[in-house]
Amino acid sequence: MEIKTVRGVEDIIPPKSEKFEKIVETFKNTVHLCGFKKVILPTFENIALFTRSVGETTDIVQKEMYLFEDRGGRKIALRPEGTASAVRAYIQHGIYAKEPFTKWFYIGPMFRYERPQAGRNRQFYQAGCEIFGISSPGSDAELIKMAAKILENLEIDFTLEINSIGCNSCRPNYKTALINHLSSEKENLCQDCKNRLDGNPLRVLDCKNKNCKKVVKNVPIITDYLCDKCKNHFEKVIELLKTLEVKFSLNPFMVRGLDYYTKTVFEFKSKNLGAQSTILAGGRYDNLIKELGGQETPALGFAMGIERIMLLIEKSEKNRNGVFISTFGEKGYLEGLKTAEILRNRNIYTEIDHRQGSFKSQFKTANRLNMKHVVIIGDEEVENRFYSFKCLETGKQERIESLAELIARI
Ligand SMILES: [Zn+2]
Ligand SMILES: [Zn+2]
Numbered sequence: 001m002e003i004k005t006v007r008g009v010e011d012i013i014p015p016k017s018e019k020f021e022k023i024v025e026t027f028k029n030t031v032h033l034c035g036f037k038k039v040i041l042p043t044f045e046n047i048a049l050f051t052r053s054v055g056e057t058t059d060i061v062q063k064e065m066y067l068f069e070d071r072g073g074r075k076i077a078l079r080p081e082g083t084a085s086a087v088r089a090y091i092q093h094g095i096y097a098k099e100p101f102t103k104w105f106y107i108g109p110m111f112r113y114e115r116p117q118a119g120r121n122r123q124f125y126q127a128g129c130e131i132f133g134i135s136s137p138g139s140d141a142e143l144i145k146m147a148a149k150i151l152e153n154l155e156i157d158f159t160l161e162i163n164s165i166g167c168n169s170c171r172p173n174y175k176t177a178l179i180n181h182l183s184s185e186k187e188n189l190c191q192d193c194k195n196r197l198d199g200n201p202l203r204v205l206d207c208k209n210k211n212c213k214k215v216v217k218n219v220p221i222i223t224d225y226l227c228d229k230c231k232n233h234f235e236k237v238i239e240l241l242k243t244l245e246v247k248f249s250l251n252p253f254m255v256r257g258l259d260y261y262t263k264t265v266f267e268f269k270s271k272n273l274g275a276q277s278t279i280l281a282g283g284r285y286d287n288l289i290k291e292l293g294g295q296e297t298p299a300l301g302f303a304m305g306i307e308r309i310m311l312l313i314e315k316s317e318k319n320r321n322g323v324f325i326s327t328f329g330e331k332g333y334l335e336g337l338k339t340a341e342i343l344r345n346r347n348i349y350t351e352i353d354h355r356q357g358s359f360k361s362q363f364k365t366a367n368r369l370n371m372k373h374v375v376i377i378g379d380e381e382v383e384n385r386f387y388s389f390k391c392l393e394t395g396k397q398e399r400i401e402s403l404a405e406l407i408a409r410i
Contacts, residue, residue, distance in 0.1 A: 008114075008122030010307075019310045020125070023154060024107055027127045027304070030150045034142070036105040036129055041085040043109060047077045053084040053288055055259025057200040064112040066122075078111035082128045083260070083285070083301055084292075090132055091294035101133035107306075119273065119308040128282075128303035132289065135298035137233050140264045140284060141240035147280055147302055148246050151268060156312050158279065161251035162241075162266045163222070164234035165202070168287065170227035175201055177220045185215045202255040221252040230263055237264055260285040264300070270312055279312070280304035320393055322349035323410055324366035327356060328378035336377045342403065348410055366392065373410060 005011060012020055028038075047067060054060050066078040079085055086104055089095075095102050107127045114120060129146070131139055144160070151158050166174060178201045186194060190209040197204070205216055226234065241248055248266075256265045265283035273279070282302025289297040323343055327336035336352055343350040351369060353362050366374050376388035387406050390397040400406050 006122075008116040010121050010123075016310065019313055020306060023306050023309050023313070024127065026153045027107070027150055028105075030146060030153055031105050031129055034103070034146050036103040039086060039089060039104040039106050041082065041089060041106055041108070042079075043111075044076050044078050045085055045088065047075045049084050049088055049292070050077055050080060053087065053258075053260050053292060054081065055200075057196070057203075058257055058259060060112065060257065064114055066111045066113060080112045081110055081258070082106050082108070082126055082303055083130060083288075086128075086130045086301070087132075087288055087292055087294070087299070090130075090297075091289060091292060096133065096289075096295050096297055099133070101131065103129070103131050105129045119305070119311045121307060125306040126303040127306060128301060130299060130301035132297055132299045134300075135286065137236035137264075138240060140233075140237045140300060141244055141246075143282070143300060143302065144237075144241060144248075144266055145244045145246050147266075147268060147282070147304070150304070151280065151309075154309065154313055156270065156279070156309065157272070158268045158270055160246065160248040160266060160268050161254055162237070162248050162264065163251050163254040164226060164230055164237075164263050165222055165255055165261055165265055165283075166226050166230045167262050170225055170230055171222075174220070174222050174225035177225065178202070178204075181219050182215065188212075188215050200259075203257070205253045205255050206257070216253060222255075223250075223252050233263055256281065256283060260288040260291075262286045266302070268304075270308075272312055273308060278305075279308045320370050320372035322351060322369070322371045322373075324362075324369065324371040324374045325350060325352040326359070326362040326366065326374050326376045327352065328359070328376075329382075330379075331382045332378040335382045336375075339375065339377065339403070343407070343410070346407060348407075375406065 050065060051061050060080045065080050068076055070076050086106060090102065105128065108125065109123050110126050111123055113122055116122060129143065131143060148160065165171065179197060182189065182197055182201060182204060186197065188211050189204065190207060190212050193204045193207050193212050204212060254265060254267060261283040263284040263286065266281065267278050268280040269277040270279050280302055284300040286298040289295065289299055325336045325340050327333040333356060340350045340352045351371060353365055363374065372392060374390045374392060381387060387400045388397060389400045389406065389409065400409065
């Protein structure tokens with residue numbers, strides 16, 4: 001019996017994989033310009049890393065993690081996100097003592113047991129950035145600007161929403177005000193939100209339930225409860241984003257689904273994805289490094305979902321590209337092999353059909369591969385030292401006398 005992929009995972013095969021590569025390349029080129037260095041992290045960790053960072057009461061930890069016990073009896077989770085591992089590595093290797101500040105990026109698969117839908121798999125890919133050691137609002141603005149740049153470079157239309165969710169000294173006041181308000185309307189909340197009320201009331205703010213959304217319209221707003229420190233930080237971030245000409249809107253109900261955020265949070269969204277509209281998101285997490293056993297170190301970061309962005313970027317370029325060498329006869333074939341080698345040494349994408357089928361079948365292959373040029377080398381061409389050269393875009397065929405001229409034409 002044929003064995004297929006497990007539900008919720010996907011093979012990314014050509015040409016789709018070319019889009020994947022394009023996104024990764026664009027991401028890397030953009031973040032390199034801001035000094036980010038690659039970190040390669042394990043795909044599984046101790047469960048405790050995620051319960052302590054992402055948070056016990058979050059959907060990710062309660063419902064979505066892939067958990068198993070390894071043969072040594074260790075309790076393991078496949079990573080549901082990248083930040084926790086990056087922070088663990090930062091602490092484990094004592095980086096804070098070695099660098100004034102640290103900028104890391106990662107690219108790789110994450111795992112969440114969710115209902116599969118377009119752009120949302122159970123093994124999905126994220127590219128993310130983390131900055132450790134900078135508390136000033138300038139780094140929030142610079143990071144958000146860089147994220148916008150990545151999406152711009154991918155020619156994606158987006159909107160940006162930002163919010164501040166305060167710190168350990170001001171958020172409790174807001175939580176109290178929110179619980180008071182929500183308790184008075186408890187009967188209108190969904191069962192999930194009734195349960196969230198005591199443990200994680202902020203999550204009610206991003207509940208998708210219609211009735212909950214109605215209730216949320218009238219709740220107190222977090223930015224009215226920020227302490228002076230958080231308020232000044234947020235105002236400065238806003239001012240700097242304007243200076244950097246980043247377009248954004250304020251969304252006081254955005255809280256993000258993870259517990260570790262403090263102060264600035266942001267989401268980049270696309271209109272073209274329906275309800276699953278977030279394509280890149282992140283924020284500041286000034287307490288997490290200390291909570292995971294490190295020195296008190298401010299930090300911030302974001303992650304973008306590669307599959308969702310793949311849904312948004314145009315089908316990989318349909319432009320014709322490369323040289324197809326079509327050969328006839330033994331001498332033609334040998335000359336063709338040598339020519340292919342010369343072209344490839346000059347970084348020219350070159351195909352040669354080793355099956356040596358008929359003229360017609362070789363041209364058919366060249367068309368199916370979407371090649372731009374065909375170079376025909378038969379015994380006649382070898383004996384008289386010339387190339388027959390055809391452009392598949394224009395259909396024009398001509399005789400070319402030398403290799404140098406051929407290369408110039410390509
Ligand atoms: Zn505060
Ligand atoms: Zn709800």
